Amino acid sequence: MRLSDHLKMATSSLLSHKLRSSLTMLGIMIGNASVISMVAVGEGARQATAEQFQALGPNVLFVGLSSTRVSRTLSSESKPLLLEDAEAMETLIPDLTHISPEIHINQLISYQDKVLNNSIIGTTPDYLTVRYYEIEQGRFINNIDVRRNKRVVVLGAEITEKLFKNKNPIGQQIRIKNNSFEVIGTLAKKGSLFDSNQDNKVVVPITTAQHQLRGGNSPYGISLNTIALLAKDQQSVDTVKFQVQNLMLLRHGTTRENDIKIFSQNSLLNMAKKTNAGLKQMLGAIAIISLLVGGIGIMNIMLVSVKERTEEIGLRKALGASPKDILGQFVLESILLATCGSIIGITVGLSGVIIADLFFSLATSISIPSVIISVSISGSVGLFFGVFPAQQAAKLDPIIALKNY
Numbered sequence: 001m002r003l004s005d006h007l008k009m010a011t012s013s014l015l016s017h018k019l020r021s022s023l024t025m026l027g028i029m030i031g032n033a034s035v036i037s038m039v040a041v042g043e044g045a046r047q048a049t050a051e052q053f054q055a056l057g058p059n060v061l062f063v064g065l066s067s068t069r070v071s072r073t074l075s076s077e078s079k080p081l082l083l084e085d086a087e088a089m090e091t092l093i094p095d096l097t098h099i100s101p102e103i104h105i106n107q108l109i110s111y112q113d114k115v116l117n118n119s120i121i122g123t124t125p126d127y128l129t130v131r132y133y134e135i136e137q138g139r140f141i142n143n144i145d146v147r148r149n150k151r152v153v154v155l156g157a158e159i160t161e162k163l164f165k166n167k168n169p170i171g172q173q174i175r176i177k178n179n180s181f182e183v184i185g186t187l188a189k190k191g192s193l194f195d196s197n198q199d200n201k202v203v204v205p206i207t208t209a210q211h212q213l214r215g216g217n218s219p220y221g222i223s224l225n226t227i228a229l230l231a232k233d234q235q236s237v238d239t240v241k242f243q244v245q246n247l248m249l250l251r252h253g254t255t256r257e258n259d260i261k262i263f264s265q266n267s268l269l270n271m272a273k274k275t276n277a278g279l280k281q282m283l284g285a286i287a288i289i290s291l292l293v294g295g296i297g298i299m300n301i302m303l304v305s306v307k308e309r310t311e312e313i314g315l316r317k318a319l320g321a322s323p324k325d326i327l328g329q330f331v332l333e334s335i336l337l338a339t340c341g342s343i344i345g346i347t348v349g350l351s352g353v354i355i356a357d358l359f360f361s362l363a364t365s366i367s368i369p370s371v372i373i374s375v376s377i378s379g380s381v382g383l384f385f386g387v388f389p390a391q392q393a394a395k396l397d398p399i400i401a402l403k404n405y
Contacts, residue, residue, distance in 0.1 A: 013305075013333060024301040025341030027294025028378055032345025033352065034290050035374045036366075040353040042279055044364035059231040060130060062263045063089075063244060079252055080223035083206070088251060089229065093243050095236040098126040100228040103209045109202060111163040111174045118159065120176060120202050122209020130230045133201075136160075138170045138185030146205040149212065153181040156201035157189040176204075177213050237264050291377060295385040298337055302330060302389035313393050323394035330393050334386020335379055342378030346371055 014021045065081050086101040103122035108115060121127070128140045136157065145152050153174065160169050169183045181204065190198040204213070210222050231240045241262050248260045306313070313326055350371075353364045 007332065011336065013309075013329075014336060017305075020301060021337060024298055024337050025294075025344065027290065027297045028338050028341030028381070029294075029345035029348065031288075031290030031294050032342045032374050032378060033349035034286060036346050036349025036370060037352050037356075038286070039367050039370040040349075040364040041356075043367050043370075045279070046273075047365050058234050058265055059237055060132075060265055061229040061231065061237065061241060061244070063227040063229065063248065064225070064261045066259050066261050079220050081225070081227065082220055083222040083224060084220075085248065085251060086224070086227045088247060089227070089244060092247060093240060095232050095240050095243075096229055097232050098129045098230040100124060100127040100130040100230075101206060101224050102127070102226050102228060103206055103214065103222070104225045105209060105214050107177045107213060109159070109163075109174060109176050111172065114163050116159065116162060118200060118202055120204060120209060120213060122204050122206040122213070124206055126230075127203065127228070130228045133190065134188040136186045136188040137168075138183070140185055141203065141205050146207050149207045150205060151179060151181045151208060151212065152184045152205065154185040154187060154201075154203040155183060156187045156199045158197065158199035159202055160186045176202075179212055291381055294341065294378075295338070295381040298334055298382060299385040299389060301337075302334055302386055303392065305333075306330065306389050306393045309393075327390045327394040330390035331383060331386045334390070335382040338378045338382025338386075339375065342375050345378075346374060 063081070063085075083101050086099050089096060090099045100123050105120045105122065106117065107120050109118050109120075110116070123141075124146055125140060125142050127133075128135070135154075138154075140154055141152060144150070153176070155163070155169060163169070163174065164172065169186055172183045173180050174183060175181070187199070187201060187203075192198060206222070229240065229244070231237045241264055244262055245260055252259070254260075316326065317323075350366065353366055357364045
């Protein structure tokens with residue numbers, strides 16, 4: 001028999017039992033919808049992570065002390081992270097282009113009747129470049145502001161909106177810890193980075209933060225919370241990380257490398273990739289189980305179909321149909337069930353992805369390879385689980401099959 005004849009007979013058989021065919025396809029439909037939606041969510045998460053790291057800056061490193069080192073620092077057993085450390089890095093490490101030492105202080109900020117409790121960042125002019133910010137209005141702090149301990153402040157987009165609404169903030173006076181600060185600039189909107197709001201920044205000169213907001217000088221100098229570094233290119237990041245590690249160990253008189261924490265974008269990105277890979281593997285396993293369940297459902301229904309159609313098989317064999325013809329028809333029915341279920345499932349999955357993207361702001365990305373692979377696997381499942389029932393049908397003796405006809 002020709003393939004077209006097999007196809008017509010298989011289609012006619014499936015359409016004659018619409019409810020049974022639909023229920024048989026259900027497992028395959030759920031499996032494919034799961035594959036498409038889960039891969040889309042996983043790929044969307046991967047792309048969102050990559051975009052966030054790009055916003056962080058491809059060549060940025062962050063230097064800090066480990067929690068155990070900080071504890072020893074608080075008990076006066078060792079030196080804290082110092083402004084002098086940042087100055088030494090700038091002098092001794094040639095592959096660094098910008099360095100941003102940072103002090104973080106929580107203080108009340110007020111303007112007229114509006115009061116906010118926010119983190120204040122004391123830093124230097126390089127902060128703007130290292131942290132990949134842009135100025136929306138006015139200017140950023142400069143070296144003169146740092147040298148003179150000037151009471152000037154640059155506000156993030158969200159803080160600007162909360163304090164000033166539609167009013168021009170440049171030149172206005174706000175109060176921080178009962179000190180009056182002049183707003184000299186605002187930062188352009190940047191959004192969130194790993195659930196960390198990048199638009200609620202309040203930036204002042206590092207010397208002002210130390211002497212007028214924090215107070216209590218360390219005997220070693222100005223202590224820092226972190227130092228952000230910008231390497232000249234991505235190829236230099238590992239070299240800079242190694243040099244900074246050695247310099248910090250030497251300056252702080254310790255041989256314990258774990259005392260010094262240096263994070264680069266690559267190390268953070270690798271951590272995120274591992275997390276996403278584990279998530280995708282888990283989601284993929286769930287989808288594969290769904291497809292296997294669907295395949296077993298197809299095999300069971302096809303075995304029932306063989307039993308119900310014993311007389312039909314016997315009659316076809318008596319009229320000259322070969323075992324190969326019988327085998328081909330039942331295998332084709334299985335493949336059709338799996339493929340149709342796959343197409344419907346993919347449609348449902350794609351629809352779910354689009355709805356999630358439009359109405360729930362969920363980061364998704366439709367993967368064409370996953371669609372192709374899903375259809376291919378479904379067809380293979382139909383073939384694999386349809387062979388056994390088809391062989392049972394092909395082996396039937398026409399005399400036995402027709403004895404009750």
